[in-house]
Amino acid sequence: MASSPLITFKAGKCAFAGRKVTPDPTPGYLYIYTEDDLPHLCWRPRSAPANVPEIDLLMFPGDASFHPLVKNPGAESVESPTSGRIFVLKFSSSSQKHYFWMQSAPQHKEGKLGWFSARDQRIGQVIDALLQGEDVDVEREAQEIRESGAGDDDEDHGDADAMEVDQEDGLTRQETGGAGQGATGGDAREEGEASREGGADGGRAQDTNTIVQNFLNSLHSTQQSRTAAQQVDIPFTTLPELLTPQTTLSWVAEATPAQINTACFLLPPELFLLAQESASDPSSSDPDPSPAAGIAAIEALSTEQKKEVLRRALRSPQFTQSLGSLTVALRDGGLPMIGEALRLRVHHGGVIEGGSMPLGGGKAVEAFVEGVKRTVEEEEERMKE
DSSP: OOSOEEEEEEEEEEEEEEEEEEEOOOOOEEEEEEETTEEEHHHHHHHHTTTSSEEEEOOTTTTTEEEEEOOSSSSSSBBSSSOOOOEEEEEEESOOOOEEOSSOHHHHHHSSSTOOOHHHHHHHHHHHHTTTOOOOHHHHHHHHHHHHHHGOOSSSOOOTTTOOOTTTTTTTOOOOOOOOOOOOOOOOGGGGOOOOOOOSSOOOOOOTTHHHHHHHHHHHHHHOOHHHHHHHHOOOOHHHHSOOHHHHHHHHHHOOHHHHHHHHHSSSSHHHHHHHHHHHHHTTTOOOOOOHHHHHHHSSSSSHHHHHHHHHHSSSHHHHHHHHHHHHHIIIIIHHHHHHHHHHOOOOGBBTTTTTSSSSHHHHHHHHHHHHHHHHHHHHHHHHH
């Protein structure tokens, strides 16, 4: 973790299976920190060091939302369909979801454990605002929530430490409270399909992140209105749904050594340096991060070792998130810039025929996929000549 968290609050992770959202009783912290101007949303057990999160999700501004899981959307009283206060993290670029339950002492309303007080709602709003890339005075928000319960009229404001601002020396361990282990049984089907698993291990696979980040940053100052072509959009899959772990791992299993080598050179060399160090001497010092050392590491590993590195990268949540963020950038008009940066043979340069506006929505994603296919086919034909 590159910096101290901006904000932290007591929360546990949840499992989602079938119709049930089931909380893990492990006392935990949910927090946000920034690295390279992008937020990371993380979760860790309270017994773990602050710099060792169990969940570390790279977030692109506007790609995700963080809201209460509610029984009756729009109702005056915000209540969860479960017996606890559960927030859902949803991504607009994929069907991936994460559920977290509040572990701070609740501000009960007539004994309803699933009732979100004004304080609880405000905590979620601050987290959501940070994920949208908004400027938030986190310290002031945290202080107001601790002191006044975010304006709640109840005399009992519950846990005054529900929301925290981390100091450089890390977090102070605190006891859990709130919904408890029985916060189960909610039917979350109205929230959509089950979350797509990204895998627990693997490299960061950030090949397209720089391109996507530059484009998304430019949107803040040069946001354009939707074009007519986007308004008459076509349904088309997202990249995370197209490149599922099942699909990509099957390709790795059947790929030739030459194909594996080509894929390896598209990944950060640090992944292979770490694999080489682990295979030779796990207790050795930090590996040489230079590109030349990375190339040497790739060449030194066996084909099976290279495949294992690729499997970890393709199973990683970061890879799925990168695909999702790339989908968002394409849908929002970034196809011409992304296609040029990746040197893809995109039809008509990624803009509307007879005009200069970029394609958007499903049409842009489809054009991107077709451009990748066309580029590969042309390169294969050129190699045969």
